[in-house]
Amino acid sequence: xKTDKGLFAVHVYEENEMTKIxxxxxxxxxxxYRDMKDWLLILAEKAPEPYRAEILKQMxxxxx
Numbered sequence: 126x127k128t129d130k131g132l133f134a135v136h137v138y139e140e141n142e143m144t145k146i147x148x149x150x151x152x153x154x155x156x157x158y159r160d161m162k163d164w165l166l167i168l169a170e171k172a173p174e175p176y177r178a179e180i181l182k183q184m185x186x187x188x189x
Contacts, residue, residue, distance in 0.1 A: 132157040
C-alpha cells in the first residue's frame with residue numbers, strides 16, 4: 126500500500142504453527158512489486174488447484 130511516507134507492506138504467514146507478522150518499507154515501486162511477486166509465488170506453491178492458477182494469473186498482472 127502507499128502511505129504518506131512511501132510504499133509499505135505487511136506480511137502475515139505461518140511458521141512452526143505460529144502466525145508471524147512482519148512489515149517493511151520500500152525505496153521504490155520496483156522493490157515493492159518484486160516483493161509482491163515473491164509472496165504470490167510462495168502462496169502459489171502451497172495452494173491447491175484451482176487457486177494456484179488464479180494466484181499465478183495475479184502474478185502476471187503485477188507490473189514488472
